[in-house]
Amino acid sequence: MLIAGNWKMFKGPAEAEAFAVELRGRLEGVSGVDVAVCPPYTSLAAVVQALDRSEIAVYAQNVHWAGDGAYTGEVSPAMLLELGVAGSIVGHSERRQLFGETDETTAQRAAAALAAGLRVIACVGETESEREAGETEAVVRRQTEAIRDAVGTHDGLTLAYEPVWAIGTGKTATPAMAQDAHATIRSVLDVPILYGGSVKADNAAELCGQPDVDGALVGGASLFVDSFASICETAARIS
Numbered sequence: 393m394l395i396a397g398n399w400k401m402f403k404g405p406a407e408a409e410a411f412a413v414e415l416r417g418r419l420e421g422v423s424g425v426d427v428a429v430c431p432p433y434t435s436l437a438a439v440v441q442a443l444d445r446s447e448i449a450v451y452a453q454n455v456h457w458a459g460d461g462a463y464t465g466e467v468s469p470a471m472l473l474e475l476g477v478a479g480s481i482v483g484h485s486e487r488r489q490l491f492g493e494t495d496e497t498t499a500q501r502a503a504a505a506l507a508a509g510l511r512v513i514a515c516v517g518e519t520e521s522e523r524e525a526g527e528t529e530a531v532v533r534r535q536t537e538a539i540r541d542a543v544g545t546h547d548g549l550t551l552a553y554e555p556v557w558a559i560g561t562g563k564t565a566t567p568a569m570a571q572d573a574h575a576t577i578r579s580v581l582d583v584p585i586l587y588g589g590s591v592k593a594d595n596a597a598e599l600c601g602q603p604d605v606d607g608a609l610v611g612g613a614s615l616f617v618d619s620f621a622s623i624c625e626t627a628a629r630i631s
């Protein structure tokens with residue numbers, strides 16, 4: 393079971409470092425769960441240092457496919473590896489919705505990052521209108537197939553099912569909805585699959601307890617040591 397905290401565009405280096413030190417202390421002695429935090433780029437170095445020789449992994453929130461080149465604003469897999477970063481999220485719905493990320497670019501990012509030796513959490517999930525139109529299965533299938541076709545199963549690959557309507561809204565997929573989507577994803581690509589979308593300390597056990605749910609990608613609740621640590625402890629207890 394993996395619990396990953398996606399900090400999005402929150403926590404500059406000083407705040408991130410203080411958080412990491414506190415989280416490290418709080419999770420000492422918690423075993424049976426893998427934990428990762430995903431700070432913004434400018435906070436990665438501080439968090440890698442603060443978590444040096446701890447069990448908590450540090451992931452970026454995005455990564456480019458090229459080794460280097462004229463790609464203003466992008467960061468390569470090698471640059472992240474040089475910092476001591478273990479992996480990266482790719483294809484988050486905020487990237488897809490706000491910054492033009494597509495199935496194709498998500499797959500390219502995933503393939504290049506894995507080939508370079510990073511771990512990857514690749515995100516899929518339907519919008520509210522897609523769910524209302526009965527397209528959930530087709531959408532997550534299409535998104536997952538794009539990743540599968542570029543990567544196949546790979547030891548370093550994890551998927552995250554994040555229904556867009558459940559992100560930052562307090563609306564969570566029911567455990568049954570999450571299980572259905574995860575089973576669809578698994579039928580296309582058999583790798584660990586996290587659930588994301590308004591995961592909190594009080595719903596983590598039920599969601600992570602579903603047979604095809606292998607952990608959580610946590611946004612808002614990962615910004616506070618208490619709530620994030622308590623989700624990690626819950627996952628450790630039920631795994």
Ligand code: 13P
Binds near residue numbers: 484558561589591
């Ligand atoms: P929230 O947990 O804030 O809904 O965000 C989920 C998410 O987007 C994690 O990547």
